[in-house]
Amino acid sequence: MSNNLQGSLQRDTSTIFMACLFIFVAVVFLWDTTHMLDSDSYVFPRAVAIAMIILSLTLIVWNLVKPRLAKGESLVEASTARRVALVAAMLVGCLAMPWLGFLIPGILTFFLLMFIAMYDQWTKKRKLLYPVIAGAIVLGFYTLFGNILQVPLPVGTLFE
Amino acid sequence: MPGIEYLFAALTPLNIMLALGGVIAGTVIGSLPGLTATMAVAVLVPITFSMEPTSALIMMGAIYTGAIYGGAYSAILLNTPGTPSAIATTFDGFPMAKKGQGDLAITVACIASVTGGLVGATFLLLLAPPLAEIALAFGPVEYFWLAIFGLTLISALSEGNLLKGLIGACLGLLLACVGIAEISADVRFIFGSQVLLGGIETVTALIGLYCIPVLIDLVATPDRHLKVDHKPRGFRFLEALAISWKAKFSLLRSSVIGTLVGILPGAGGSIAGLVAYTEARRTSKNSQNFGKGEPEGVLATESANNATVGGGFIPTLVLGIPGTPPDAVILGALLIQGIRTGPSLFTEKASIVFTFIYGLYLATFLMLPVGLVIGRYAYQTIITVPKALLVPTVAFMTMIGTYAIRNSISDVIIMIVLGVIGWILNRFGFSPSPIVLGLILGRIAEQGFVQAWTIGAATGELWEMFFGRPISLAIIAFILLSLFYPVIRSRFGKRTGEVPHVE
Numbered sequence: 001m002s003n004n005l006q007g008s009l010q011r012d013t014s015t016i017f018m019a020c021l022f023i024f025v026a027v028v029f030l031w032d033t034t035h036m037l038d039s040d041s042y043v044f045p046r047a048v049a050i051a052m053i054i055l056s057l058t059l060i061v062w063n064l065v066k067p068r069l070a071k072g073e074s075l076v077e078a079s080t081a082r083r084v085a086l087v088a089a090m091l092v093g094c095l096a097m098p099w100l101g102f103l104i105p106g107i108l109t110f111f112l113l114m115f116i117a118m119y120d121q122w123t124k125k126r127k128l129l130y131p132v133i134a135g136a137i138v139l140g141f142y143t144l145f146g147n148i149l150q151v152p153l154p155v156g157t158l159f160e
Numbered sequence: 161m162p163g164i165e166y167l168f169a170a171l172t173p174l175n176i177m178l179a180l181g182g183v184i185a186g187t188v189i190g191s192l193p194g195l196t197a198t199m200a201v202a203v204l205v206p207i208t209f210s211m212e213p214t215s216a217l218i219m220m221g222a223i224y225t226g227a228i229y230g231g232a233y234s235a236i237l238l239n240t241p242g243t244p245s246a247i248a249t250t251f252d253g254f255p256m257a258k259k260g261q262g263d264l265a266i267t268v269a270c271i272a273s274v275t276g277g278l279v280g281a282t283f284l285l286l287l288a289p290p291l292a293e294i295a296l297a298f299g300p301v302e303y304f305w306l307a308i309f310g311l312t313l314i315s316a317l318s319e320g321n322l323l324k325g326l327i328g329a330c331l332g333l334l335l336a337c338v339g340i341a342e343i344s345a346d347v348r349f350i351f352g353s354q355v356l357l358g359g360i361e362t363v364t365a366l367i368g369l370y371c372i373p374v375l376i377d378l379v380a381t382p383d384r385h386l387k388v389d390h391k392p393r394g395f396r397f398l399e400a401l402a403i404s405w406k407a408k409f410s411l412l413r414s415s416v417i418g419t420l421v422g423i424l425p426g427a428g429g430s431i432a433g434l435v436a437y438t439e440a441r442r443t444s445k446n447s448q449n450f451g452k453g454e455p456e457g458v459l460a461t462e463s464a465n466n467a468t469v470g471g472g473f474i475p476t477l478v479l480g481i482p483g484t485p486p487d488a489v490i491l492g493a494l495l496i497q498g499i500r501t502g503p504s505l506f507t508e509k510a511s512i513v514f515t516f517i518y519g520l521y522l523a524t525f526l527m528l529p530v531g532l533v534i535g536r537y538a539y540q541t542i543i544t545v546p547k548a549l550l551v552p553t554v555a556f557m558t559m560i561g562t563y564a565i566r567n568s569i570s571d572v573i574i575m576i577v578l579g580v581i582g583w584i585l586n587r588f589g590f591s592p593s594p595i596v597l598g599l600i601l602g603r604i605a606e607q608g609f610v611q612a613w614t615i616g617a618a619t620g621e622l623w624e625m626f627f628g629r630p631i632s633l634a635i636i637a638f639i640l641l642s643l644f645y646p647v648i649r650s651r652f653g654k655r656t657g658e659v660p661h662v663e
Contacts, residue, residue: 015324018588022327029334032349041346043613044606045337052330059323060475078380085373087580088378090555094572102563106556113552119382130548137553141560149195149203151564 016063019056026052085116101156102146107138166511170518171219178182178211178219179523183255183530187233188227191538193367193561197227198485213497213512218519220493224486225277225469225523228429229531232269232462236277237262237386237542238554240371244362245429245465248437248594250370252450252457257386259453261395262543266535267400268455269462270528272411275404277462277524279415280422280470284477285517289503292478295423296637300615301625303636306424307601310431312642313451315439325594328585332598333605342603345609355570362430365578365599366572366631367558369592372579375558379551386543400455407456410440411463418464429465430482430600436464438642440471470520473504477501477513 026049031051033042093109114134122124145151169175182204189200206222208216231243236253249269256265264371283291298306314325338349339359350356378385404411414436440460441450450457472483480501482488494501495551499509506513540551562575582592616625626632 014588018585018590019327022331025331026334028351029337029349032351034299036346036348038341038344038346040344040610040614041348043336044609047347048330048333048337048602051296052327052334055323055327055330059327062323065273078377080380082379083376083544083589086555087576090559090576091573093558094569094576097572102560106560109559110552110556112554114548117379117551118548120546126548134552135551136417137549141556145560145564146269149199149564152567153563154569 012063016060019059022056023053026027026050049147082116086113089113089116097154097156099156099158101159102153103138103142106142108136110134110138145160166514168520169214169321169511169515170522175218175519176214176522176526178215179222179519180526180530182219182222183226183523183526184534186223186228187230187527187530187534188226188512189223190227190230191233191242191534193234193238193558194240195227195244195245195372195561196363196485197224197231197565198489199564200224200227200236201486201489204586205489205630208493209496213494213499214515216493216497217490217512217516217580218523220490221469221473221516221520222523222526225466225520225527226491226530227486228469229270229273229527230461230465230534231465231537232458233266233535235454236265236269236295236458237538238371238373240554240558241366243429244366244512244600245433245468246461247366247430247593247600248433248461249465250460251461252452252592254456254630255451255453256458258454258586261453262386263539264396264400264403265455265458266539267396267532268403268458270531270535271404272414272459273466273531274524274528275411276415276466277469277527278521280419280467281462281517281520281524282470283416283419283467284470284520288474288478290476291420291423292503294420295425295479295481295483298424298633299629300608300611301629302631302635303424303604303605303606304612304626305632305639306431307605309635309639310601310641311597311605312639313597314433318611321589323595324590328590328592328594329598332595332600333602335595336599336602337450337606340606345422347404352627355573358566358570360574360578360599361565361571362596362659363565364562366596367562368578369582369596371554371558372576373586373592374584376579376583377557378547382547384543385547385550395536397532403455404454404459407440407444407459410444410456411459413443414440414460414463418467419471421464422468422483423474425481425483426567428472429468431466432464432471433461434597436460442642466524469534473520477505478503512596548620 029045029049033046036042089109089112093105096105111134114130142153144151185204186200189195201220205220207221211219218556227243229246231241231246232249232253234240234242235246235249236257239250239254241247241250252268253265256262311329314329319588338356339651340346341348347357417436417439418432421435437457437460440456441447445451446454446456468484471488475481475483476487476491480491482491493503499512559572560576562572563569565571586592612625613622616622
């Protein structure tokens with residue numbers, strides 16, 4: 001990802017923001033340890049959370065006392081919509097699996113991701129060939145995991 | 161050489177076929193993200209039940225060896241460790257592939273894996289009984305310090321920003337605490353969510369943090385996944401051999417590290433690879449190139465993780481304590497075969513043990529042609545498949561592979577969410593490697609710390625418990641050396657006129 005870094009420089013406020021976020025996360029973990037009664041459960045995470053707060057505070061102070069200019073990353077050339085669509089398609093696909101089983105959401109997710117990742121023209125050859133390859137890949141993995149490796153893939157409550 | 165008379169018993173046509181089949185199956189399974197070496201051995205172990213004990217052992221050893229090596233393919237070509245053992249292979253393997261050197265990285269990994277495998281098998285053959293004693297000398301506190309030693313690797317992984325690396329490691333350590341506590345069995349940090357109840361599985365986190373960010377970036381631009389050189393370059397075997405010869409001491413040291421870490425029950429190939437990587441980086445003349453596509457980094461990790469195969473068999477066969485998780489599966493298969501492991505195994509069942517060890521050599525040698533051919537095929541596939549098919553295939557593999565770890569859709573959701581978090585953190589300069597390191601070492605560190613604390617408090621020797629044991633002190637010395645090495649090297653460099661590399 002470092003190759004996405006652009007030459008334009010900007011103030012490193014993002015690091016301070018992230019450090020604050022880490023402090024928040026550590027405080028949430030610390031707060032959760034207050035419900036624990038057994039010291040074996042909370043000693044270690046509490047120590048780590050405190051260390052995380054101290055390190056994050058040091059990072060903030062370091063950036064304030066010795067301000068540095070950080071390289072900003074540019075998203076101009078990259079498609080944010082496709083990025084979001086990829087994650088959404090994967091999440092929706094796996095959330096549908098308890099109801100529809102593994103195969104149908106698997107095939108639908110595969111096709112959706114194929115459209116999201118497509119940058120070339122949809123020629124006649126590709127229109128014919130790609131769905132066949134997609135089906136073969138999904139069915140191949142489904143057979144490998146479900147039948148050969150005996151992984152109990154979800155069947156889906158709608159089909160039970 | 162002990163048991164040399166059993167060499168020919170290992171070289172029967174049947175055993176050669178079984179070793180070949182085992183290496184191929186193991187390599188293919190190991191290369192799929194989510195399918196670990198443990199799973200490869202576990203799913204194929206029923207095939208061995210009807211075999212002779214020696215043939216069964218040879219096949220299981222071959223599957224294990226192949227699976228550990230197979231993990232390097234996806235680490236190098238997809239930035240996703242196929243098995244946890246290949247975590248450190250991503251550090252230099254993927255940058256090499258991005259620069260158009262993926263084929264060289266795969267061949268280097270193959271040579272390193274074969275070397276590591278041979279060193280591990282040699283230790284198993286010559287020094288198994290005395291080395292098994294080391295496993296018994298390691299108590300909870302030694303494991304705690306070993307985990308802390310592993311955490312010192314953060315300075316090498318944080319790409320110039322130690323503070324961010326340490327914060328990332330803390331996040332990883334906290335994530336390792338999610339779910340049910342190892343010692344007290346308390347339910348922790350699930351915040352009312354059933355999805356988090358089972359905790360965060362290491363392999364799930366590995367796939368999410370390493371592979372999903374690659375997919376997110378891959379889909380965003382029409383650029384190719386890897387740089388491609390259209391000139392046919394073959395296996396690049398001689399080139400890789402020359403690199404390996406140049407770094408022969410590093411290769412040997414990493415193999416020995418891998419064997420010794422493999423002996424320690426619960427440590428495994430991931431820690432072996434990480435420790436060997438740190439040491440290789442610390443001592444290399446090209447340390448400034450580590451993390452940017454340095455073949456020596458691939459050599460170190462791949463030799464170390466394959467050396468754990470032989471190393472892990474030492475406590476398994478001598479003490480009946482599995483050195484690594486796949487060894488536990490193999491131990492179970494041995495019991496089904498009616499073989500009782502123990503110190504007397506090397507004398508009472510010498511024919512089985514020595515035939516198996518020579519079979520391990522056989523499988524390791526077979527890994528060279530098998531690994532080169534499959535690796536070449538994997539590389540060609542990755543560089544020629546169009547993006548519209550590569551992205552959904554890899555995404556589908558991550559989903560089904562993650563699901564297969566614990567047959568849980570929650571794991572798939574965690575994997576995707578961690579992937580998005582990893583991608584965001586990466587953009588703000590927080591590398592995923594320290595988070596993964598914290599996640600892996602967190603459980604070992606917590607368990608070791610709490611157990612040592614409890615024993616120390618009960619006996620009234622808390623300080624002696626942590627700072628009074630010889631092995632602990634030796635590991636602490638290594639920790640201090642690892643932490644202050646840049647300063648020492650900087651001073652030494654000034655004196656000798658070298659230009660040092662300091663984080």
